[in-house]
Amino acid sequence: MSDSSEDLSLLETLDHLLDRGVVISGEAVISIGDVDLLYLGLNVVLANVDAIIRTGRQ
Amino acid sequence: MKLVVIGAHLHRHDVEPVAEPVAAGDLWLSGVAVDDDQPLGDRDLVLRVARTRAALLDRATFIAIRYGLTVRDDAASKVAPFLVRWRQLLEEHRDAVEMTLKAAVAAPRPRPDRREFSSGAGYLRALHASGAEVDPLFREAVEARIPCIRRRWIARDNASVEMAALVKRDDVAAVMEAGAALKRDFPDVPFLLSGPWPLEVFADDHQ
Numbered sequence: 636m637s638d639s640s641e642d643l644s645l646l647e648t649l650d651h652l653l654d655r656g657v658v659i660s661g662e663a664v665i666s667i668g669d670v671d672l673l674y675l676g677l678n679v680v681l682a683n684v685d686a687i688i689r690t691g692r693q
Numbered sequence: 694m695k696l697v698v699i700g701a702h703l704h705r706h707d708v709e710p711v712a713e714p715v716a717a718g719d720l721w722l723s724g725v726a727v728d729d730d731q732p733l734g735d736r737d738l739v740l741r742v743a744r745t746r747a748a749l750l751d752r753a754t755f756i757a758i759r760y761g762l763t764v765r766d767d768a769a770s771k772v773a774p775f776l777v778r779w780r781q782l783l784e785e786h787r788d789a790v791e792m793t794l795k796a797a798v799a800a801p802r803p804r805p806d807r808r809e810f811s812s813g814a815g816y817l818r819a820l821h822a823s824g825a826e827v828d829p830l831f832r833e834a835v836e837a838r839i840p841c842i843r844r845r846w847i848a849r850d851n852a853s854v855e856m857a858a859l860v861k862r863d864d865v866a867a868v869m870e871a872g873a874a875l876k877r878d879f880p881d882v883p884f885l886l887s888g889p890w891p892l893e894v895f896a897d898d899h900q
Contacts, residue, residue: 647887648743651793655893656757659698659771 696724697733698762699746700755700891701772703783707753712745715768718776720783722758722768723749733761750891754787754862757891782896786859789842791895792868792888794835794856795849796827804851827854831875831882838871840864845894857894865889 696713702721708714712723725742733739742760749755756779764771772779810816826848836844841858848854860868865888872886 643885644887647793647885648747649739651757651887651890651893652739652743652746652760654759655890656700656759657775657896658759659762659775 694726695729695763695765696722696726696768697738697742697760698758698764698768699723699725699742700749700757701775701779701783702749702753702755703780703787704753707755708749711748711752715764717769717772720776720779722764722772723755724764727763733763746891750790750889754783754790755891756782756896757893779896782892786842786892786895788862789859789892790862790865790889791891791893792839792841792858792860792865792886793890794839794858794872794884794886795853796831796855796882796884797853798827828879828882831879831884834875834878838874839868840871841868843895847894859895860889862889 696715698715699712700723701717702708702714702723705714705721708721708723713726715722715724723745725738725745727738731738739760746757762771805816805819807816810819832846835856839856839858839860841860841864843859845857846854847857858868868888869886875882875884875886
């Protein structure tokens with residue numbers, strides 16, 4: 636398998652893990668390195684953390 | 694110590710020894726144990742859960758629970774409202790898995806501008822109407838060639854559509870072959886066929 640198809644497979648796997656299935660409850664901040672990139676709140680909203688913080692301040 | 698919940702299963706042996714089994718009524722939840730202070734966003738944890746999820750599906754079909762649910766000794770109470778329906782789904786689809794086909798559309802529709810709407814409902818309706826549609830010939834071919842028990846087309850955004858298919862485990866190879874044939878016959882339609890996955894879209898039928 637090539638690197639690109641491995642990346643695609645990983646992305647697809649993460650998409651299913653984070654965005655599919657029965658929603659119960661919970662929240663998580665997805666980080667890469669020390670940077671919080673994504674926020675999952677109520678398992679419905681998937682948005683950039685900066686955008687949410689900006690919205691919250693308005 | 695807490696458990697990151699992965700799915701709901703019919704039998705304890707569907708879970709062990711791949712993951713930690715947790716009783717929930719007459720069903721079982723699968724979980725990955727993590728320290729109380731470990732953030733759920735930890736990259737290694739996410740990947741560990743993803744690998745465990747795949748290994749669990751190798752053993753038996755289960756209902757996927759979206760990443761983010763953690764339990765300690767409160768598992769049964771958190772999922773109690775779902776148990777009757779889950780048992781029914783697990784028994785009905787024991788020999789089935791999900792497959793997903795995501796296709797990009799040639800001409801994405803413009804996304805509505807929310808500033809042009811006076812009501813949220815109007816905006817949501819316009820957003821829904823702006824959902825992408827795939828080439829009808831491709832869609833027809835997909836429906837004719839991919840063997841499945843049930844299918845559902847989902848417009849996820851204005852540039853792509855997705856078909857989730859409930860497929861017999863014995864038909865997974867045939868679905869992948871059908872995907873390869875579609876690639877040959879529709880070289881101009883970018884799409885990704887993936888799976889098998891646990892019950893995700895079809896586990897939400899009751900919601």
